[in-house]
Amino acid sequence: MLQSLSIRDIVLIEALDLEFGSGLTVLTGETGAGKSILLDSLGLALGNRADSGLVRQGTEKAQVTASFASPAKGSKLAATLAENDIEIEPGEPLIIKRSVKADGGSRAFINDQPCSATLLRMVGGQLIEIHGQHDDRGLINPKGHRALLDAFAGVEGSAVRDAYDAWQSAKTALEQAKQDQDSAEQDREYLEHSVAELSKFAPQPGEEEELALERATMMKGEKLTGDLEAIRAAFDGSNGGLASLRAAARRLDMISEEHPLLAEALEALDRSIIDAGEAEDKLHEAAAALSFDPQRLDDMETRLFDLRGLARKHRVEPGKLSNLLVGLQNKLAAISDGGRSLEELEACLARAKKSYIAAAEALRAQRAKAAKALDKAVAGELAPLKLDAARFETLLEELSEEHWNKGGMDRIEFLISTNPGAPLAPMGKIASGGELSRFILALKVALAEEYGLKTIIFDEVDRGVGGAVASAIGDRLSRLSSGAQLLVVTHSPQVASKGDAHMLINKSLSGTVSRTDVRALDNEGRRQEIARMLSGADVTDEARAQADRLLEGV
Template sequence: MLTHLAIRNIVLIEALDLEFRRGLGVLTGETGAGKSILLDALGLVLGNRADSGLVRAGEPKASVTATFEFANLPPAIAEALDDADIEIEPGEPLIVRRQLKADGGSKAFVNDQPVGVALLREFANALVELHGQHDDRGLVNPRGHRTLLDRYAGADSAAVSKAWRTWQDARARLEAAEAEIEQARADQDLLLAHLAELTALEPQAGEEARLDATRADMRKGERLAGDLEDLRQVWDGSDSPLAAMRVAARKLDRIGEEHPLLAEALASLDRAVIEAGEAEAKLQAAAEALVHDPAALDAAESRLFDLRALARKHDCQVDDLPETMRSMRAKLDAIEAGDAEIDALEEAAKEAAVAYRNAAEKLHADRLAAAERLDAAVAHELVPLKLDAARFRTQVELLDEDRWGAHGMDAVEFLIATNPGADFAPLGKIASGGELSRFILALKVALAEQGGAATVIFDEIDRGVGGAVASAIGERLARLASDGQLLAVTHSPQVAARGGTHYLIAKSSEGTVTRTSVGLLDAEGRQEEIARMLSGAEVTPEARAQADRLLEGV
């Protein structure tokens, strides 16, 4: 609930700190004293549009800070804070602050962490529920009627939402598979042609590098053929240098023992023969590797050209062609197996559709039953609120299948008829301001056990009524506030007398400076304010006595 509100430099409010309690709090004051300023200030921390005109004249900026405390943080707020990476320890208050500059622009903070205004709007409805003369949100907005009815019914709308997601996922998988197979069938002839072309060539992984190296070697062989032939002739034959060295080595071997130097010469010559033999072998191997075969070179170049052409055709690397072949075969296999897969997916989608329909039909029945109970409960509240000629109806309308969703198959809207014989119409379209507020109060009483915002505010719900009707309004406001927090801006002494706390809004002027202040009244102050509300400008003893009777009557 709202425990503290600090306002700085908002219109006529220079500095204001208010403490709030549980139960029913009433705010009273003369017309024009500034009650709307309080609501505008609170609206800022709830994410309303930042209007620089709210900044007090002559001040560079304004701010509003609202503190809320909860036994358990409402799920909607907890989820929003978690998404924004803002941590609040159990028992820690939620402090929302909004700064507004006179030259435009604003900043928002939650527990001193900067946030976007969108976050404030996201959990505003869980913090404060405001019902005013021209309010188009809350109970007036039909977008929330279905949720309110489901809460009242205690219906398992989550099961319908889960069944809807399951059905939609199954449909999406079926549609994706059908589209894939349809596309594959359309491409089947082309796939077969491409696969035949690839199969005929039968590309191998790493083949491009090997062909490129072979082609390069053969081109080198063509260029080096003359030099290699000259070298071959140098080493071949009985009169080659290597043959002469071998002859010398044999002769030296016979006389090597005759002198140590001859033995050393033989060892050196043997090493030279071995090195020369190795060189001869390597030259032979190089000649074989660099052999120039025009037909083989042409074949290598032709295959390399074909492989690269296919790679360009399929927009891939040459080494990826084997994988491209496998992918094409898999697509062709999928076409053959596609019918069985489609049958299985169709069956899954049908089962999901049946499960959703069953859950949605049960929810529909629960809503119809709850609508009757809610209509009776609201009708019971209308007579004391001087709306005995009016009728209330919860309309539960089956939607066409193309409008079904996670919410089920119904549209729900609260309708009223204010006069006998009149047609039912949306809640916010045919009721006057006072009637609308009383309808909302009747609904709130009927829905009292279904929860809602932490703080509920009624702005001049008693406008245009008095006497017994005002007393009935006050009694119902007090009942609603018995286990929560409700604030009522009122001009009715009967409503004001019901308040557990009473705040007086007053405006004062000093020269050209005008200020609005708000004070918490004690028992004597409450008597005087209620007496003023009863008598007008001059408070009479009779008015004070009547005020005492009102206060004693509650």
């Protein structure tokens, strides 16, 4: 809801601060008083083109500040602000500030955060609808008609959206599988050759490291062979060192009881024999590990060379050749298995499409029922608005398959005919300015409960009518404003009398300078203004009495 509007130096407005409440606010004034300037100022805040012609003569810049109620949590507006990193604390008003310089430059802010004109238009469109003589947005735009009909029907459409997403996912999966299959078929010869080559070689995980280590160990053994043989000779045989130690221990054992030192010497000798035995075992193990076999070394070097050559050929690390083989085997198997996989994916796609069609057809049935109800509701509003000969119809047309989408298989558009026998056509192409505003009002009233109203501005919705028709327009505006905020620019006293609040737009002349001001009217002020609207410049007692009757009828 629009809470306040502050205008500085725009055309004839020097400084203006307005407060707005809920319900119906009417704005009146003589022709040329500046009602369009007020709407242009609000349009500037909502993202309209920043025209330097709006800047009041003699000043450097014009500025408009509009304050709105805090966006509802979870609303589309709150989501839009969050997506653009504009944070608003709960309960904090949304403040839009827009300025334009005399040289044409402009700046825009939302809650003191700079924003683009594109974002400002997006946010503005979610805050206020302006319906005027040249309206090309809101209910005139057929892009929004489907959502309006669905809201009227009370359908949410999630089943269709989910079915559409599943259908598109199945389609994508099938297309990807076909691409993979085509690519695999082109690579079949390469795959068969590579699998045969790698399978024959049979690379093992970690094989390069093992071969390199064994090769290095064997080459060390070649260098140490002489030393190891000499050391082992000192241990081996009947004359070796270990045999001599054992012989000495046997003889010492026979005399060890003759003296304590002999017993201690035997214990030390036994330990030496054990340590020497362990040393001999380690020497044998080392000799085995470092054994040099020229044939084995040649085989290892050949294997290692071939292993690294294959890795270079396939552009992988040697340790990943075994994984590469598995991957290539799987790809080759997929070629043979691809036909069966494609059949399964095609069946899945057919099921997903069938589910989408079923959900979309169910939605269409709900829409068709709602369309008839909406047409009837709008028709009931046309005659009182002096549109007796007009017809309204909701077009529900099946789209071709390439245009099916998350919203279903239907194109929906509101059509009208203003003359008997004339064909139905889009609203914006058939109706005159006054007729169009009244059509919009009739549709708004019909959609009032379901539409989810925001701030709506009607610019001269009563243009070209008076009397009973103007009263009917006033009644419908009053009804529509019961759950929303309406601002109505009007020349009709019947409409003006229905307002919950009344603002008078007045232009004054001071020397050669013209200024536009707006002031809120009290009860007597309203009486006088409605009397002026009834009688013209000279307000008569008769006009005041008629104004009283209009106000009493509210």
